[in-house]
Amino acid sequence: MELVLRSRARRALPLAVAACGSLFMVGSADAAVVQSHVALTWQANDRVEAITVVGHVAYIGGRFTSIMAPGTGPGGAPRNHAAAIDLDTNTLLPWNPNTNGTVQAIAVAKSTVYLGGSFTQVGGAGHSRIAAVNATSGALVAGWNATANAQVMTLRAAKGLVYAGGYFTTVNGAARNHLVALNGTTGAVDTGFAATADGNVLASTIANGGTRLVIGGSFAHVGSSAQSNIASLDLTTGAPAAWSHHTPYPVIALAADANGVYVAGAGSGGNFAGFAPSSGNLLWQGGTNGNVQAIAVVGGVVYPGGHFTTYCGPQGGQHTCTNPVLRSKILGVEEGTGQLVSGWAPSVNSALGIFAEAHTSGGALLIGGDFTKVAGASQQRFAQFMP
Numbered sequence: 264m265e266l267v268l269r270s271r272a273r274r275a276l277p278l279a280v281a282a283c284g285s286l287f288m289v290g291s292a293d294a295a296v297v298q299s300h301v302a303l304t305w306q307a308n309d310r311v312e313a314i315t316v317v318g319h320v321a322y323i324g325g326r327f328t329s330i331m332a333p334g335t336g337p338g339g340a341p342r343n344h345a346a347a348i349d350l351d352t353n354t355l356l357p358w359n360p361n362t363n364g365t366v367q368a369i370a371v372a373k374s375t376v377y378l379g380g381s382f383t384q385v386g387g388a389g390h391s392r393i394a395a396v397n398a399t400s401g402a403l404v405a406g407w408n409a410t411a412n413a414q415v416m417t418l419r420a421a422k423g424l425v426y427a428g429g430y431f432t433t434v435n436g437a438a439r440n441h442l443v444a445l446n447g448t449t450g451a452v453d454t455g456f457a458a459t460a461d462g463n464v465l466a467s468t469i470a471n472g473g474t475r476l477v478i479g480g481s482f483a484h485v486g487s488s489a490q491s492n493i494a495s496l497d498l499t500t501g502a503p504a505a506w507s508h509h510t511p512y513p514v515i516a517l518a519a520d521a522n523g524v525y526v527a528g529a530g531s532g533g534n535f536a537g538f539a540p541s542s543g544n545l546l547w548q549g550g551t552n553g554n555v556q557a558i559a560v561v562g563g564v565v566y567p568g569g570h571f572t573t574y575c576g577p578q579g580g581q582h583t584c585t586n587p588v589l590r591s592k593i594l595g596v597e598e599g600t601g602q603l604v605s606g607w608a609p610s611v612n613s614a615l616g617i618f619a620e621a622h623t624s625g626g627a628l629l630i631g632g633d634f635t636k637v638a639g640a641s642q643q644r645f646a647q648f649m650p
Contacts, residue, residue, distance in 0.1 A: 294562055294563030294564045294597050294598060294604070295562035295563060295564070295626065295650065296562070296564050296595055296604050296607050297561070297562070297564070297566075297595075297607075297626070297627065297628045297648040297649065297650055298648055298649050298650070299607055299608070299609045299638060299648075300609065300637075300638045300640065300648075301609070301637045301638060301640060301642050301646040301647060301648055302627075302646075302647045302648070302649050303333040303334055303353075303642075304333055304348070304350075304353060304642070304645065304646065304647045305330055305331065305332065305333060305346075305348050305353070305355055305645060306330065306331040306332075306333070306335070306339075306642060306643035306644060306645055307323070307325065307327035307329070307330055307331070307346075307631075307643060307644040307645050308327050308328060308329045308330075308331065308337070308339065308643070308644075309325065309326040309327040309328065309644065310325045310326045310327065310618060310631075310632060310633050310644060311323050311324070311325040311327065311618065311619055311631025311632060311644045311645050312324060312325040312326065312365065312366070312367050312618045312619055312631065312632075313325065313366055313367055313368055313369045313619050313631070314369075314619045314620065314621040314629050314630075314631050314645075315369040315370065315371055315621060316350070316621045316622065316623050316624075316629065317371045317398075318624075319349055319350050319351040319623075320347055320348070320349055320350065320356065321347065321348045321350055321621070321623075321629060322345070322346075322347050322358075322369050322371065322376055323345070323346050323347070323348065323369075323619075323631060323645060324344060324345045324365075324366025324367065324368070324369050324378065324380065325344060325365060325366060325367075325618075325619075325631065325644075326344065326365050327342065327344065327346075327644065328341065328342070328343050328344070329341050329342060330342045330346045330348075330355055331643065332355070333353065334641075340355060341359075342355075342359055343359075343361045343362055343363065344362045344363075344364065344365055344366045344380070344382065345358075345359070345360045345361075345362055345366045345369075345378060345401075346358065346359070347401075348645075350623060350627070350647070357400075357401075358398075358399065358400065358401040359401045360376075360378060360385050360386060360394070360396045360401040360403075361385065361386050361387070361401070362378065362380065362382035362384065362385050362394075363382050363383060363384040363385075364380060364381040364382030364383060364384075365380045365381045365382065366378050366379070366380040366382065367379060367380040367381070367414065367415070367416055367417075368380065368415055368416055368417045368418040368427075368429075369418065370418035370419050370420040370425060371398060371420065372420035372425070372447055373398075374397060374398045374399070375395050375396070375397065375398060375404055375407075375447070376395070376396050376397070376398045376401075377393070377394070377395050377418050377420060377425050378393065378394050378395075378396065378418075379392060379393050379411075379414075379415030379416065379417070379418045379427055379429065380392060380414065380415060381414045382394075385403055386401075386402065386403055388403060390403070390408075390410070391410040391411060391412070392410065392411040392412075392413065392414060392415045392429075392431070393409050393410065393411050393415045393418075393427060393434075393445075393450075394407070394409075395407035395409075395450065406448075406449060406450075407448070407449060407450040408435075408449075408450050409434060409435055409445050409450035409451075409452075410434070410435060410436075411427070411429065411431040411433070411434050411443075412431050412432060412433045412434075413429065413430040413431040413432065414429045414430045414431065415427050415428070415429040415431065416428055416429040416430065416463070416464065416465045416466075417429065417464060417465060417466050417467045417478075418467075419467045419468065419469055419476065420447060421469050421473065421476070421498060422498055422499075423446070423447050423448070424444045424445065424446065424447055424453055424456070424498070425444070425445045425446075425447050425450075426442075426443070426444050426445075426456075426467060426476055427442070427443050427444075427445065428441060428442050428443075428460075428463075428464025428465065428466070428467055428478055428480065429441060429463065429464060429465075430463050431443075434452055435450070435451070435452050437452055438459075439452065439459060440459040440460060440461065441459065441460040441461075441462065441463055441464045441480070441482065442458050442459050442460050442464050442478065442485075442501075443456070444456035444501070455499060455500060456498075456499065456500060456501040457486070457500060457501050457502075458485050458486060458496050458500075458501025458502070458503070459485070459486060460478070460480065460482040460484070460485050460490075460494075461482050461483055461484045462480060462481045462482030462483060463480045463481050463482065464478050464479070464480040464482065465479060465480040465481065465513070465514065465515055465516075466478065466479040466480065466514055466515060466516045466517040466527075467479070467517060468517040468518060468519040468524065469498075469519065470495070470519035470524050470540045471495070471519075471540040471541050472521070472540075474498065475495045475496060475497070475498065475504060475540075476495070476496045476497075476498055476501075477493065477494070477495050477496070477517055477519065477524050478493070478494050478496065478517075479492060479493045479513075479514025479515070479516070479517050479526060479528075480492060480513060480514055481513040481514075482494075485501075485503050486501075486503070488503045490503055490506070490509065491509035491510065491511070492509060492510045492511075492512065492513055492514045492528075493506065493509055493510055493514050493526065493538075493543075494506060495543060505542065505543065506538075506542075506543030507542055507543045507544050507545075508538065508543055508544060508545040509543075510526065510528060510530075510534070510536070511530065512528040512529050512530030512531075512534050512579075512580075513528055513529045513530070514526050514527070514528045515527050515528055515529060515554065515555065515556050515557075516555070516556060516557045516558045516620075517558070518558045518559050518560050518565070518620075519540060519560070520560050520598075521540075522540070522598060522599070523537045523538055523539060523540055523546060523560075523598065524537070524538045524539075524540050524543075525537050525538075525558050525560055525565050526538065526558070527555035527556060527557060527558040527567055527568075527569065528554075528555060529554045529555075530579065530580050531579065531580050531581055531582060532550055532551050532552045532553060532554075532571070532575060532579075532580025532581045532582050532584070533550065533551040533552070533553050533554040533555040533567075533569055533570075533571050533580045534548065534549070534550055534551070534555060534579060534580045535548070535549050535550075535551070535555045535558060535565070535567040535596075536548040536549070536601075537565065537598070537601055546601070547577060547596075547600060547601025548577060548578070548579065548601065549567070549574065549575070549576070549577055549578070549596060549601055549603075550574075550575040550576065550577075550578050550579045550580035550581060550584075551567070551569065551571035551573065551574055551575055551580050551584075551590070551594075552571050552572060552573045552575060552580065552581060552582055552583065552584050552587070553569060553570045553571035553572065553582075554569045554570055554571070555567045555568070555569040555571065555580075556568060556569040556570065556615075556616070556617060556618050556632075557569065557617050557618055557619050557620040557630070557631075557632075558620060559620035559621060559622050559628060559629075560598055560622070561622035561623075561626055561627075561628055561650075562626045562650060563597065563598045563599070564595045564596070564597065564598060564604060565595070565596050565597075565598050565601075566593060566594070566595050566620060566628055567593070567594060567596070568592060568593045568611075568616065568617030568618075568620050568630055568632070569592060569593075569616055569617055570592060570613075570614060570615040570616040570617075571590065571592065571616075572589070572590070572591055572592075573587035573588060573589055573590060574587070574588040574589075574590045574594050574603060575587065575588075576588075577601060577602075588603065589608070590608055591608075591610040591611055591612070591616075592610070592611035592612075592613075592616030592617050592632075592634070593609065593611050593616075593617060593630065594607075594608070595607045609637060609638035609648070610636075610637075610638060610639070611630070611632070611634045611636075611637050611638075612634050612635060612636045612637075613632065613633040613634045613635065614633070615632065615633045616632050616633060616634060617630050617631070617632040617634070618631060618632040618633070619631035619632065625650060626650030627647055627648060627649050627650055628647070628648040629645070629646070629647050629648075630645070630646050630647075630648075631644060631645050631646075632644060634646070
């Protein structure tokens with residue numbers, strides 16, 4: 264499959280996996296895997312590319328222009344590229360920022376939602392590729408006026424700052440190659456955070472107990488420091504920390520918890536891996552026959568999602584797997600070992616499959632993408648697996 268970077272654009276520790284014919288024999292997982300069927304929930308009329316959950320509210324972004332009620336077909340409520348769903352009551356909220364282009368990144372801090380993407384207007388007002396809106400009403404936050412000269416692909420909010428990565432080379436008219444920190448209240452560039460990258464930054468996560476910003480993409484350096492495709496940065500200065508293993512493939516998505524940092528990527532076929540959050544030591548890896556575009560960790564299970572159709576085993580990805588296990592667009596592996604969770608194999612349709620994942624505090628897994636069916640059930644472009 265061709266390389267699709269969010270469409271918007273090694274060596275591993277050995278695992279106890281033995282080949283039998285063309286299939287890997289795997290043990291059952293002790294972790295709390297989510298259900299293999301999806302709950303009936305709201306749907307979108309086009310691709311969902313970003314999901315962020317705060318409490319019981321899921322904020323979603325993408326290419327869609329309307330949101331359909333559970334179980335319904337075409338039509339629905341107008342929502343241009345951003346919407347909010349109350350997961351407790353299964354209600355579409357009135358939140359409606361109304362952007363004129365794709366929303367590819369969402370971050371939330373207190374009462375503010377930060378949006379990033381390819382849009383140039385929000386609520387009819389000019390806002391180039393990044394904006395701040397009220398978390399309840401969707402109205403623009405007065406006085407927050409950041410702009411970027413190209414797509415914003417990832418956003419994280421921490422310590423009063425908003426960290427943005429993407430294709431851009433200037434922010435607020437100042438040179439900022441692919442990475443910037445902005446004041447969360449004003450949108451001004453934070454000059455103390457000096458990190459820039461020499462290639463696109465496509466993913467980010469807050470890791471290592473909230474002390475580091477881990478970024479991923481298709482870069483070779485952060486500043487003058489060699490950092491191939493993944494780097495761990497100081498939240499205040501942007502200075503790179505030691506990270507022992509760098510990927511030979513572009514990193515498309517990242518997730519983290521107290522136990523690790525989890526990577527989704529491209530390359531030959533697709534790749535995913537687990538890293539120690541402080542040292543960057545490679546803990547395990549896995550490969551697929553197509554890009555891994557999204558990743559989430561919940562309940563001791565890591566869920567890589569993308570546009571693959573087979574899992575290739577605990578190795579680098581391959582376009583044609585030598586030991587294939589059928590997994591259509593999503594799979595689960597044990598967080599501690601990277602071992603495939605046997606028996607959990609909900610099929611997700613469409614050519615490109617999954618583009619976004621998130622989880623709730625209660626242990627549900629949310630996915631977004633191009634799909635119209637999940638585990639045989641009609642569910643268009645947004646779905647929820649319950650714990």
